[in-house]
Amino acid sequence: MKILFLGDVMGRAGRRALVENLPRLREEWRLDFVVVNGENATGGMGLSGAHAKLLLEAGADCLTLxxxxxxxxxxxxxxxxxxRVLRPLNYAKGAPGLGHRVFQDRRGRKVLVTQVLGQVFMKRAFDDPFSAVDQVLRAHPLGGAVQAVLVDIHCEATSEKMGMGHFCDGRASVVVGSHTHVPTADAQILPGGTAFQSDAGMCGDYNSVIGMEKSEPMRRFVTGMPKARFTPALEEATLSGLYVETDDKTGRATRLRMIRLGGRLEQAGP
Structure with missing residues (x-):
């Protein structure tokens, strides 16, 4: 199975890049399943229903928040x-929506997608992400109930993301980080066969401060005082993500590649 995960879509620039490129990538790369983190797609803060529809129509099979x-x-x-829109598994008791779901690709193969929020350096205390993910993975064994499993670990600390990768090794096809908007250079297949990258980066304008127009963040760093609201940067965006190929029988990763398409970080595709 050929799976593509695209990191946090950041504002209008990120939406535009995804809409203009994803339909072509699905065809050229013969993608079977696409997961997109869309939680910053609307003005850099959350995802609206209209923008969710836009990303799904462009070719995303699942959107994580x-x-x-x-x-x-x-x-x-x-x-x-x-x-097809998933909120974090451990967000809050009583939160609307689902934190995990089993999807089918176009050939009928079952794909479990789940997202969990980390705890380290986050602004609010979320429920334990490891026990939450463990419960879902136990109910959906890789290579048995499902042919592929993708876990989006959304948090600040690279150590916590790495911990989740090793915790899920052999039980998930892909564990990939989101949230920090900065791509990491540690894409690898772990010993148990799980594709891992600490953070996929963002789909946004990298001539920015993590996707935001530079002047206001820089002012706050220098003076310690806010003057205006943060607004997303609007120059050409780079699509950032992780491409993974898996074995249908075992669900384990056989190949992976970091994706940087367009903008300032462009490199070759898979």
Whole structure:
């Protein structure tokens, strides 16, 4: 199975890059399943229902959210009607929507997707991500109930992301980090066959401060005082993500490659 994960879509620039490129990539790379983190797609803060529809129509099979899951208030209702949008598994008891779901690719193969929020350096205390993921993976054994498993670990600390990768090794096809908007250079297949990267990076304008127009973040760093709201940068975006090929019988990764398409970080595709 050929799986593509694209990191946090950041504002208008990220949406535009995805809409303009994903349909072509699905065909040229013969992708079987595409997961996109969309939690910053609407003005850099959350995901609206309209923008969720846009990303799904462009070719995403599943959208994951994050700690900004419900910054756009219409997502509280939209997520109940659109099962292809997943909120974090350990977000809050009683939160609308689902934290994991089994999908089918175009050939009928079953793909489990789940997202979990980390705890280290996060602004609020979320439930234990490891026990939450463990429960889901036990119920959906790789190579048995499902042919592939993707875990999006959304958090600040690279150590926590690495811990999740090793915790899931052999039980997930892919464990990939999101949230920091900065791609890491540690893409690898772990000993048990799980493809791992600490952070996929963002789909956004890298002439920025993690996707935001530079002047206001820089002012706050220098003076310690805010003057205006953060706004997403709008120059050409780079699509950042992780491409993984898996074995249908075992669900384990056989090949992977970091993706940087367009903008300032472009490199060759798979």
């Amino acid at each position: 994050g700690d900004h899951a419900f910054d756009q208030k219409d997502m509280l209702q939209f997520i109940e009607t659109e099962p």
